[in-house]
Amino acid sequence: MKDILTLLRRDSRFDTKLVNDLFFEGAYMDESSYRFILDNLVSWLYDRGENPDDFVERIVKRCADFEAVPARGVLRSYLPFISQFYQTKDVRALCLEIIPKRYPFLTHFSVLSDKVESGMRNMHISFRFETPGALVSNPIRWILGMFRVGPLLLNTPAYEQMDIIATQTSFIEALENRVPAEMRDGNVFVGDRLVGRTATFGDCLDELGFEWENKPEREVGCVLALEDVRDAKTNTLLLRKGCYYGTPSNILDVRFKANVITQEPFLKLMSSVVKQEFAAWQPIQKAQEQLLGAMSDSVEVIYYKSDDSISVNNKHLMRNVPARILRNLLREYMATGREEYENREFKRDPSICMDPLRPNFESRLNRVIAHINGTAEKDGAPGEGVKKFFEIERHRRGGFRFVPKCKIIFREE
Template identity: 85%
Template sequence: MTYSVKDILSLVRRDARFDTKLVNDLFFEGTFIDENSHHFVFDNLVQWLYDRGENPDDFVERIVKRCADFEAVPARSVLRSYLPFVSQFYQTKDVRALCLEIIPKRYPFLINAGILRDTIQNDERTMYFTFQFETPGSLVSNPMRWALGLFRIGPLLLNTPAYEHMGYVATQTSFIEALENRVPAEMVDGNVYIGDKLVGRTTTFGECISEYGFEWPRASEREMGCVLALEDIRDAKTNSLLLRKGCYYGTPSNILDARFKANVVTQEPFLKLMSSVVKQEFDVWQPIQKAQEQLLGAMNDSVEVVYYKSDDSISVNSKHLMRNVPARILRNLLREYTATGREEYENREFKRDPSICMDPLRPNFESRLNRVIAHINGTEEKDGSVSEGVKKFFEIERHRRGGFRFLPKCKIIFREE
């Protein structure tokens, strides 16, 4: 609902594992997504957002809002998950506190989950909640933004205002995973540096426990090492917050803090949820179903590209396209694209390849790239006619100086023989 089918195609074509079965499994209620697929989907999604210049945290904010409006979550599934707790929500004095208290029962994949501290001062309630992933990073490399989004949705689904604040002070995610390959960092003598800037230091989980004065049931975990972030670190391109100052990374447990006005209740917490069950069947899911069908239809389109080593040529759907240096440029590009899903390229990468630019002093790569683009668009014949190109399958866009972008328009099956 946020992106066009064309946009989503650029995501699902990053990797061949995005097949129609997986896309269907992601869409339909009741289907099972294994851990490896879950990890693969979410990591690709995050990198796709970064490639587009979008902040993944802003993406989660949009998802939270859409879920609160029941535009992106099946109301029937939500209602089923709350059924064992319906009577508690009609009896509670604080809906938002109860949403946190029942998390261990609603999300059984969390272990050692529970409330560490619950205090009320001047009508403001502060709750610290802890939980562990049995295998950190098994579902997604950096899970905290998704966990925060998941927990924050709870009150919104029950016709109750959002938490005024929810964040985390400790996470099982290591500082390297939290940086998401956006910033190079190194550790020297127990200190973490980005360039010459000191951004973190090693410590133990016990320091975190002592700083907040928590009672901790598992004494052995206090001695486990972690990294304390000394600065906020943001991604230069998207302004995404990568490291949060004062947060402990690589800890044995996750610790979240929620601050909100105490004793907020609603007379009918399930009213909005119940009405959405009916509304979704007709108003919401039909356009989503249509978009899903369009996506699957587009995914089924494919083109076969073959590089032949014997005569240094490339064919597209068994039709000769180009040979020699232009063929090698396209070959190298497709090798990288089909392996990693990468679409942005620098000219200098190809200039360094002696099979493409034999004279490093006069590489003349730009003219060679122009020949590739001409073949893709359709080359002009001697009689003045233009041969059929292949730009309905893919294109190359020279969108900036010193670089270009590969634009796939369908699934590309590439091989060399």
């Protein structure tokens, strides 16, 4: 718990809503939230002297032991393909072939080659992100982890080898600000050490012996790593020798024993679903509640009828019409959990807008926001804001959003 809190306290955007969205199955998270979380996680690991690739390796191992995999969600993603897995002659090849259907954020998926020699299967697959870096600055370590987990979840051995040959990630992004590098005369140097040179995507394709339908993409410039580059502190592999960086598409080289099947590929996954539903959920729920409690203390908000005022943690915040607006908002939030509000709801309340022809609600709401933000003056000086506990966002015309950042205890006296 203490370790996780050091991550969450790096940035105020790690609020309770984001932590809940991470926790609850089916919660919506946009691309910017994913990038924020994963980029912060990588920086946090580096600050702790940990190798992010080792971190992903631990995740893969725990998923293989079904300790950290959301089994119900994973099983649901496999439902359209269950019959195929009972008919296939090679479970691990099928895991690769259905990648574009299980991960729709990957596009232009194709199998460039599929060969079997001496019982070993070698597949080259290509895929791309429409917007590279949208989900995370350097996505390859996470993508490789996701691909590698597939067979393990289906009661099948791991791939014997998986390497990235070309990546849309530029060499600058791949270095993750861990090593200073510069380009000189078409060559990439780390200090005085030559670590890469400029090339084209066509050079990569020719080296592999592949045709490419989009001819102009062959001329796209990229950087070929001439040797491995590692982070001195954590030994993280930043640039991989022989890999092309900044290419139009990603190319993966996967080698594994051919025609490996299992009679019951979904046995462990189904067992894990049952175990998680009936044995694991309560301690996970308890841990989530502890985490939220540790992230931020609760706040006590009191509306005093006698003088029409509101206090937050026993400190006066506002009175009169602004206090009534916040009171009405908190009444509804505590009763229903609602966070979205329409201006017209308050304009119809005669205790807030006495003149229906000139309600002037917007200026009154601005006053509430100023008190919350600490920009409203008290005795000629700005007051103390409470936005670390909750805020009001005017995110659209004719409405606003209440944003709680901790547990709110509200009562009226």
